[in-house]
Amino acid sequence: MSTLIVPAQVPSVADDCEQLQKAFKGWGTNEGLIISILAHRNAAQRKLIRQTYAETYGEDLLKALEKELTNDFERLVLLWTLDPPERDAFLANEAAKRWKSSNLVLVEIACTRSSHELLLARQAYHTRFKRSLEEDVAYHTTGDFRKLLVPLVSSYRYSGDEVNMTLAKSEAKILHEKIGDKACNHDDVIRILTTRSKAQINATLNQYKNAFGVDLNKDLEADPKDEFLAILGATVKCLTYPEKYFEETLRLAINKLGTDEGALTRVIVTRAEFDMKIIKDEYQKRNSVPLDRAIAKDTKGDYEKLLLALIGHEDA
Amino acid sequence: MSTLIVPAQVPSVADDCEQLQKAFKGWGTNEGLIISILAHRNAAQRKLIRQTYAETYGEDLLKALEKELTNDFERLVLLWTLDPPERDAFLANEAAKRWKSSNLVLVEIACTRSSHELLLARQAYHTRFKRSLEEDVAYHTTGDFRKLLVPLVSSYRYSGDEVNMTLAKSEAKILHEKIGDKACNHDDVIRILTTRSKAQINATLNQYKNAFGVDLNKDLEADPKDEFLAILGATVKCLTYPEKYFEETLRLAINKLGTDEGALTRVIVTRAEFDMKIIKDEYQKRNSVPLDRAIAKDTKGDYEKLLLALIGHEDA
Numbered sequence: 001m002s003t004l005i006v007p008a009q010v011p012s013v014a015d016d017c018e019q020l021q022k023a024f025k026g027w028g029t030n031e032g033l034i035i036s037i038l039a040h041r042n043a044a045q046r047k048l049i050r051q052t053y054a055e056t057y058g059e060d061l062l063k064a065l066e067k068e069l070t071n072d073f074e075r076l077v078l079l080w081t082l083d084p085p086e087r088d089a090f091l092a093n094e095a096a097k098r099w100k101s102s103n104l105v106l107v108e109i110a111c112t113r114s115s116h117e118l119l120l121a122r123q124a125y126h127t128r129f130k131r132s133l134e135e136d137v138a139y140h141t142t143g144d145f146r147k148l149l150v151p152l153v154s155s156y157r158y159s160g161d162e163v164n165m166t167l168a169k170s171e172a173k174i175l176h177e178k179i180g181d182k183a184c185n186h187d188d189v190i191r192i193l194t195t196r197s198k199a200q201i202n203a204t205l206n207q208y209k210n211a212f213g214v215d216l217n218k219d220l221e222a223d224p225k226d227e228f229l230a231i232l233g234a235t236v237k238c239l240t241y242p243e244k245y246f247e248e249t250l251r252l253a254i255n256k257l258g259t260d261e262g263a264l265t266r267v268i269v270t271r272a273e274f275d276m277k278i279i280k281d282e283y284q285k286r287n288s289v290p291l292d293r294a295i296a297k298d299t300k301g302d303y304e305k306l307l308l309a310l311i312g313h314e315d316a
Numbered sequence: 317m318s319t320l321i322v323p324a325q326v327p328s329v330a331d332d333c334e335q336l337q338k339a340f341k342g343w344g345t346n347e348g349l350i351i352s353i354l355a356h357r358n359a360a361q362r363k364l365i366r367q368t369y370a371e372t373y374g375e376d377l378l379k380a381l382e383k384e385l386t387n388d389f390e391r392l393v394l395l396w397t398l399d400p401p402e403r404d405a406f407l408a409n410e411a412a413k414r415w416k417s418s419n420l421v422l423v424e425i426a427c428t429r430s431s432h433e434l435l436l437a438r439q440a441y442h443t444r445f446k447r448s449l450e451e452d453v454a455y456h457t458t459g460d461f462r463k464l465l466v467p468l469v470s471s472y473r474y475s476g477d478e479v480n481m482t483l484a485k486s487e488a489k490i491l492h493e494k495i496g497d498k499a500c501n502h503d504d505v506i507r508i509l510t511t512r513s514k515a516q517i518n519a520t521l522n523q524y525k526n527a528f529g530v531d532l533n534k535d536l537e538a539d540p541k542d543e544f545l546a547i548l549g550a551t552v553k554c555l556t557y558p559e560k561y562f563e564e565t566l567r568l569a570i571n572k573l574g575t576d577e578g579a580l581t582r583v584i585v586t587r588a589e590f591d592m593k594i595i596k597d598e599y600q601k602r603n604s605v606p607l608d609r610a611i612a613k614d615t616k617g618d619y620e621k622l623l624l625a626l627i628g629h630e631d632a
Contacts, residue, residue, distance in 0.1 A: 130476055146503065157448055160446055
């Protein structure tokens with residue numbers, strides 16, 4: 001489901017490094033050359049390029065890129081070049097340090113990644129920041145938000161498909177009761193959403209709809225101004241319909257007065273190699289406009305070119 | 317620091333399996349033969365034996381042992397034969413299902429294991445129980461105990477030695493305030509103990525002693541009847557002085573009116589291959605009696621023989 005286009009004949013790593021170095025040399029930077037290489041290499045290939053570049057030129061490729069590039073394009077290239085677990089660790093650290101209740105990045109990383117991917121991100125976090133992710137999240141949050149976010153980022157959910165229907169029924173009832181009582185911060189609500197497997201939560205939401213005739217997420221939207229309800233809703237969406245969550249994030253980022261480049265960049269770099277094809281389909285279905293056209297209308301220059309290349313635009 | 321004695325010349329795995337099969341055959345079981353093999357093989361060797369036994373005789377070695385053995389000796393052999401992460405998963409599951417506030421097994425597993433060992437146990441838990449450890453712990457606990465235990469078993473602490481002294485000072489102050497106010501279930505107390513690295517917690521406890529002239533654990537003992545304080549004290553001990561925690565657990569297990577075989581078995585099988593030498597030294601220092609003599613006095617038969625073999629008693 002990746003939108004990444006890797007050529008059938010990939011040049012040698014040494015060649016890629018030489019070309020990148022050429023792109024940095026002399027007056028001005030050859031952004032087109034950088035895009036033509038990095039936008040068409042997968043995570044393993046980029047990792048090898050970074051390693052070989054450091055060995056050959058004695059400088060971290062990320063540092064070299066940082067010196068040459070600026071603004072949105074710089075951030076996009078840097079995030080894209082990072083290995084996915086390292087990138088998640090980096091994004092989660094930024095989000096934890098600047099935490100606001102409107103910031104959904106932690107929920108997104110904790111809930112849309114597989115258990116194994118989240119674990120790799122936590123390991124990369126140790127290596128890079130010499131602390132644990134849950135430690136920083138716990139330190140920078142308070143109250144109900146801490147109560148939800150710390151177990152979310154610490155979770156190592158069972159990934160199997162097995163579902164306990166009796167449990168799904170009883171926990172759907174608990175969720176309905178607590179939401180009805182406006183006790184969405186209740187221990188049991190947090191427990192169910194932060195520890196059950198995605199398959200089990202999905203079964204519980206189905207039972208919720210069967211028994212009470214409405215989507216749980218509709219019930220959570222009762223008070224659109226309540227930021228805790230919003231983050232709970234995002235949790236449920238990320239766990240059960242990540243592609244819809246990402247479509248919505250892209251839609252809001254693009255439709256804003258002045259594009260939200262932070263969200264646009266984040267979703268494109270983190271999903272390009274995973275489920276971007278499905279997200280593009282969702283986007284077209286929901287907006288009656290293809291994602292690449294929407295992005296082309298809203299962005300420009302090298303930033304636009306790289307975004308389009310990553311979502312599989314043929315000309316890029 | 318292991319007390320396991322593995323012979324210089326270990327028989328082939330096939331030979332070990334054949335001998336074990338012989339020990340099960342005919343009238344009666346040859347417990348001595350079982351001990352002479354399993355008590356002198358390390359985790360990797362036992363794993364290979366289990367694998368080869370299943371391939372050769374079409375039966376899980378654990379099932380065969382279960383049929384042949386009884387009581388404390390059976391439990392000891394079965395737990396010992398398990399791979400350490402599988403064993404931790406098994407013990408944690410038992411503890412989660414039968415949870416009582418006096419049950420310290422979850423704290424012990426969450427806090428005395430390294431971050432990596434705890435992670436392996438959580439992975440083994442998925443495989444064996446088709447659920448996550450934190451899911452079962454959250455389901456079977458309530459209130460303050462849940463608030464402490466779920467993040468403890470979900471933690472993936474940073475394992476480095478780096479310490480932030482400013483933070484240690486400020487968090488020592490927070491802990492002192494909350495304990496003084498009898499608010500030991502305060503979010504910040506839980507946060508510090510469940511997310512900080514062991515090195516950082518150790519530094520915080522040192523600052524506590526420097527600033528307030530008393531060990532934090534002494535302050536927690538203010539009310540010996542308070543089970544939450546007891547479990548908090550055990551958490552601190554397990555994180556910072558696991559060998560003292562294990563010595564105490566053995567001492568209480570042996571000194572009880574009627575030995576506590578559950579605790580005795582658990583500590584011996586889980587620590588024999590890790591730090592049992594240090595625990596034995598601690599035991600002798602604290603009780604003026606060597607651990608093997610204390611165990612020999614309190615237990616008998618094959619159970620005694622295998623315990624002694626595992627703690628490195630030469631004759632066993």
